[in-house]
Amino acid sequence: MKLDSKIPEGPLSQKWTNYKAAQKLVNPANKRKLDIIVVGTGLAGASAAASLGALGFHVDIFCIQDSPRRAHSIAAQGGINAAKNYQNDGDSVERLFKDTIKGGDYRAREANVYRLAEVSGDIIDQCVAQGVPFARDYSGLLDNRSFGGAQVSRTFYARGQTGQQLLLGAYGALSREIARGTVVLHERHEMMDLVIKDGRARGIIVRNLVTGELERYAAHAVVVATGGYGNVYYLSTNAMNSNGSAAWVCHRRGAAFANPCYVQIHPTCIPVHGDYQSKLTLMSESLRNDGRIWVPKKKEDAEAIRRGEKSALDIAEEDRDYYLERRYPAFGNLVPRDVASRAAKERCDAGYGVGPTGLAVYLDFADAIKRLGRDVVEQKYGNLFQMYQKIVDVDPYEYPMMIYPAVHYTMGGLWVDYELQTTIPGLFAAGEANFSDHGANRLGASALMQGLADGYFVLPYTLQNYLADQIYVGKIKAEGPEFDEAEQAVRERLNGLMNISEQSGKSGFSVDHYHKALGRIMWEYCGMARSKESLATAAEKIAELEADFYQHVFIPGKSVEMNPELEKAYRLEDYFELARLIVADATQREESCGGHFRVEHQTEDGETLRDDDNFMFVAAWEYQGHDKPETMYKEELNYEHIQIVKRNYK
Amino acid sequence: MKFKLHIWRQENARAKGHFETYDIDNISADCSFLEMLDQLNEKLINDHIAHPVCFDNDCREGICGMCGLYINGRPHGNDDGVTTCQLHMRHFKDGDEIWVEPWRAKAFPIIKDLVVDRTAFDKIIQAGGYISATTGGVPDANNILIPKHKADQSMDAAACIGCGACVAACKNASAMLFVGAKVSHLALLPQGRPEAQDRVRKMVCKMDELGFGSCTNTYACEAECPKQIKRQNIARLNRNWIGQMFGRDRNE
Numbered sequence: 001m002k003l004d005s006k007i008p009e010g011p012l013s014q015k016w017t018n019y020k021a022a023q024k025l026v027n028p029a030n031k032r033k034l035d036i037i038v039v040g041t042g043l044a045g046a047s048a049a050a051s052l053g054a055l056g057f058h059v060d061i062f063c064i065q066d067s068p069r070r071a072h073s074i075a076a077q078g079g080i081n082a083a084k085n086y087q088n089d090g091d092s093v094e095r096l097f098k099d100t101i102k103g104g105d106y107r108a109r110e111a112n113v114y115r116l117a118e119v120s121g122d123i124i125d126q127c128v129a130q131g132v133p134f135a136r137d138y139s140g141l142l143d144n145r146s147f148g149g150a151q152v153s154r155t156f157y158a159r160g161q162t163g164q165q166l167l168l169g170a171y172g173a174l175s176r177e178i179a180r181g182t183v184v185l186h187e188r189h190e191m192m193d194l195v196i197k198d199g200r201a202r203g204i205i206v207r208n209l210v211t212g213e214l215e216r217y218a219a220h221a222v223v224v225a226t227g228g229y230g231n232v233y234y235l236s237t238n239a240m241n242s243n244g245s246a247a248w249v250c251h252r253r254g255a256a257f258a259n260p261c262y263v264q265i266h267p268t269c270i271p272v273h274g275d276y277q278s279k280l281t282l283m284s285e286s287l288r289n290d291g292r293i294w295v296p297k298k299k300e301d302a303e304a305i306r307r308g309e310k311s312a313l314d315i316a317e318e319d320r321d322y323y324l325e326r327r328y329p330a331f332g333n334l335v336p337r338d339v340a341s342r343a344a345k346e347r348c349d350a351g352y353g354v355g356p357t358g359l360a361v362y363l364d365f366a367d368a369i370k371r372l373g374r375d376v377v378e379q380k381y382g383n384l385f386q387m388y389q390k391i392v393d394v395d396p397y398e399y400p401m402m403i404y405p406a407v408h409y410t411m412g413g414l415w416v417d418y419e420l421q422t423t424i425p426g427l428f429a430a431g432e433a434n435f436s437d438h439g440a441n442r443l444g445a446s447a448l449m450q451g452l453a454d455g456y457f458v459l460p461y462t463l464q465n466y467l468a469d470q471i472y473v474g475k476i477k478a479e480g481p482e483f484d485e486a487e488q489a490v491r492e493r494l495n496g497l498m499n500i501s502e503q504s505g506k507s508g509f510s511v512d513h514y515h516k517a518l519g520r521i522m523w524e525y526c527g528m529a530r531s532k533e534s535l536a537t538a539a540e541k542i543a544e545l546e547a548d549f550y551q552h553v554f555i556p557g558k559s560v561e562m563n564p565e566l567e568k569a570y571r572l573e574d575y576f577e578l579a580r581l582i583v584a585d586a587t588q589r590e591e592s593c594g595g596h597f598r599v600e601h602q603t604e605d606g607e608t609l610r611d612d613d614n615f616m617f618v619a620a621w622e623y624q625g626h627d628k629p630e631t632m633y634k635e636e637l638n639y640e641h642i643q644i645v646k647r648n649y650k
Numbered sequence: 651m652k653f654k655l656h657i658w659r660q661e662n663a664r665a666k667g668h669f670e671t672y673d674i675d676n677i678s679a680d681c682s683f684l685e686m687l688d689q690l691n692e693k694l695i696n697d698h699i700a701h702p703v704c705f706d707n708d709c710r711e712g713i714c715g716m717c718g719l720y721i722n723g724r725p726h727g728n729d730d731g732v733t734t735c736q737l738h739m740r741h742f743k744d745g746d747e748i749w750v751e752p753w754r755a756k757a758f759p760i761i762k763d764l765v766v767d768r769t770a771f772d773k774i775i776q777a778g779g780y781i782s783a784t785t786g787g788v789p790d791a792n793n794i795l796i797p798k799h800k801a802d803q804s805m806d807a808a809a810c811i812g813c814g815a816c817v818a819a820c821k822n823a824s825a826m827l828f829v830g831a832k833v834s835h836l837a838l839l840p841q842g843r844p845e846a847q848d849r850v851r852k853m854v855c856k857m858d859e860l861g862f863g864s865c866t867n868t869y870a871c872e873a874e875c876p877k878q879i880k881r882q883n884i885a886r887l888n889r890n891w892i893g894q895m896f897g898r899d900r901n902e
Contacts, residue, residue: 047785050785051785054784054785065708065714065716066706066716066767066768066769067715067768067769067771067772067812068772069714069715069772069812070708070709070714070715070716071714072708072709072714074709074713074714074715075709075711075713075714084791084792086792122786124791125788125789125790125791126783126785126786126788127791128788128791128794128841129781129783129788129789129841130780130781130783130841131780131781131804131835131836131839131841131842133801133802133804133805133808133835133839134791134801135801135805136796136797136798136801137798138798139795140795140796140797140798140801141792141795142791142792158805158808159805159809161713161809164713164809164811165805165808168808171775172775172779172780172781173780173783173785175772175775175776175779175780176776176780176782178776179776179777179778185772187769187772210761210762239708239709239710239714240707240708240709240710241708273680274678274680274681276678276681276685276688276689277681277685278682278684278685278688278710279710279711281710281711282711386731387711387712387736390712390729390731390732390736390738391682391736391738393680393738393740456785456786457785457786460785506698509696510691510692510695510696512688512692513692513696554695554696556695556698556701556702557701561662562662562704562761562762562765564702564704565695565702
């Protein structure tokens with residue numbers, strides 16, 4: 001497999017300009033003769049489909065939910081970064097670029113990240129024009145807040161519902177194109193396979209989730225924008241239906257999958273409270289603007305709190321350990337997510353954790369309420385406080401929040417070049433589904449930026465460049481041996497799963513039983529801290545569990561009807577393979593960087609220890625078959641512009 | 651905790667539905683209503699009692715708008731300002747009987763069990779619930795100032811999650827709160843003014859065409875809205891509607 005990143009010539013700041021000047025175009029009359037499939041309606045998918053439809057291409061867009069507006073981008077709370085420098089605090093494209101590369105622990109591609117920073121301002125303009133009601137100050141100008149890993153205020157926000165408002169903006173633009181007829185929406189449809197003809201992506205097989213019937217769609221190009229694979233851990237901040245399968249079937253068909261071991265654990269989530277729990281709820285990073293994180297200084301206090309004999313309010317100021325402020329005075333509570341998560345784990349492992357399980361730390365707003373007044377705090381974070389109170393039944397205005405890290409975002413994903421094209425020609429990946437911009441750790445408020453950058457401002461150019469000569473191919477029809485083979489393979493796969501259930505019968509277990517077990521293995525042995533031994537254990541346990549799944553899973557009902565259990569089952573099949581690859585990738589990466597922490601590789605004070613000489617590369621994996629280990633290819637990262645230093649937030 | 655659940659079961663859109671009764675035990679007060687249903691489904695599957703109950707859900711943090719159950723006669727149950735996924739069992743008494751139904755409205759046909767088809771909402775938005783800003787070529791974000799109170803009011807309206815509780819709560823199955831929220835969100839912003847008259851006309855006509863009922867100002871929608879969208883949005887919709895009838899551009 002050849003990995004050609006296709007980075008344009010010229011100085012970093014001119015690369016995107018040069019690319020756009022040299023790219024090929026499609027004449028307006030020809031655009032409507034070219035078909036594009038977009039899978040996923042989150043920020044990346046919806047914005048791409050809307051922009052491509054507006055250009056005149058014909059787009060079919062698919063989502064698994066009942067409406068495009070349900071995509072999980074909607075749940076993003078805190079904000080979106082952009083180098084507008086409206087605050088006059090020293091921000092610039094260069095600064096946002098540097099922060100993002102450093103935040104990613106020098107494991108992202110320079111040219112992609114620079115382009116991201118370059119178009120970030122346009123995103124805000126576009127969203128405001130669409131009617132996104134960003135927060136404003138009394139002069140009527142846009143307001144900003146700070147996020148982790150930055151010393152400027154460049155985050156735009158709409159209360160604690162920024163993702164919702166940005167998605168509704170993109171959904172509005174998409175709805176307009178649906179009304180104009182350039183985009184056709186297929187809701188409650190799930191991508192099951194990719195169809196490749198003459199070496200190019202030419203269509204997909206989908207399952208209608210209402211009837212269970214398989215359908216086929218053909219196009220000149222396919223865009224996968226289906227989000228990340230965090231649910232491999234079962235408990236995560238992802239939505240219940242978020243899954244890695246659309247990206248994974250592309251991988252099975254030959255698209256390289258990059259850096260699967262880079263998983264972001266978010267420091268501020270509501271702690272786990274029971275076995276029945278289905279998901280973890282995030283408390284926005286923006287809370288760290290005003291909230292202070294602490295645990296008791298004395299072990300006996302922590303123990304008393306765990307036994308329920310003391311409360312946070314009983315701990316005197318001098319007996320509190322504001323450990324982030326202590327360890328990282330320069331960034332304090334606003335260190336990047338991976339750093340904050342590890343610090344919380346370190347304190348809890350050392351016996352200072354609070355809450356009934358000892359796996360929680362405090363996020364305290366008492367100082368902010370004293371300084372700003374309750375009204376201001378309520379205005380800034382009201383909906384988050386309400387959400388916390390509804391779930392935990394404790395008033396966060398009176399009593400500090402309890403938080404603990406949880407799986408949140410996956411930096412890894414389908415390998416893409418500068419044009420966001422995968423290793424399969426004609427197959428593009430956007431948003432969280434690709435690996436491109438965040439290196440080994442994503443900064444807060446950058447996921448929304450990347451999703452919209454890809455959809456509004458990158459794909460409309462790069463896809464057009466790809467499609468320019470496709471007009472000679474003529475209409476692609478959803479027929480021929482390739483479509484027959486792909487559809488048959490999906491049918492056999494579904495029948496195979498249903499057959500296990502017939503045999504397992506009364507002794508079988510539900511899909512969730514296996515998914516929860518897989519999640520526990522991944523969290524325990526391939527979570528926040530990984531070692532050679534723990535990864536070997538993970539590989540062993542996954543194999544055992546997978547073998548058991550293929551003998552004893554029980555799925556009620558039929559495959560040709562609405563059957564949520566079957567949906568969970570085929571997604572879990574993919575998670576098993578994905579889990580194995582995450583473990584393999586984590587094993588080969590004998591260094592610590594960003595979200596990937598190998599206990600063998602740390603500094604004396606417990607910080608990540610990179611090995612730039614040996615591991616400054618993107619690991620891109622090629623699928624070899626269900627039972628075979630995958631093959632790894634390296635894309636070396638060349639830093640020409642930025643100076644590589646130790647990542648330091650002290 | 652222990653509950654007796656009466657759940658609406660319906661094979662598909664054409665089949666006849668009925669209530670089925672299930673007993674469930676060992677439910678933690680801290681678990682959410684949907685997690686309680688997960689446990690019921692787990693039991694139905696593992697003990698081979700029946701096919702699991704189908705219900706829509708996704709984010710489970712009250713923002714995607716996918717879940718929505720009619721619980722003991724109230725959309726999203728008996729807690730205020732929450733969706734079904736954020737309703738916790740601590741709001742019920744041990745031993746309670748709980749009746750669980752899907753949204754009931756002509757414009758939201760049942761697909762299976764508790765799952766309904768809400769694509770009518772998408773169609774209303776497609777009729778004009780957006781600002782026509784093609785990608786690129788827009789002014790700088792700070793070029794047009796928006797007074798803070800207008801931006802805040804707009805945000806209040808934009809918080810709608812499109813779950814359909816307002817329609818389910820309304821005795822006429824009217825979508826006026828949903829449409830009013832979108833009309834207000836956009837009409838309150840300078841960017842939304844140029845299309846405001848057209849927008850309100852197209853959205854209201856589409857709403858009527860899709861079989862939603864009329865508003866008789868009883869405001870059950872406001873009382874049951876999980877995001878506490880205000881009835882003032884309906885008034886603003888009416889003002890915009892009357893404005894477009896007389897060809898006048900009226901905002902307030």
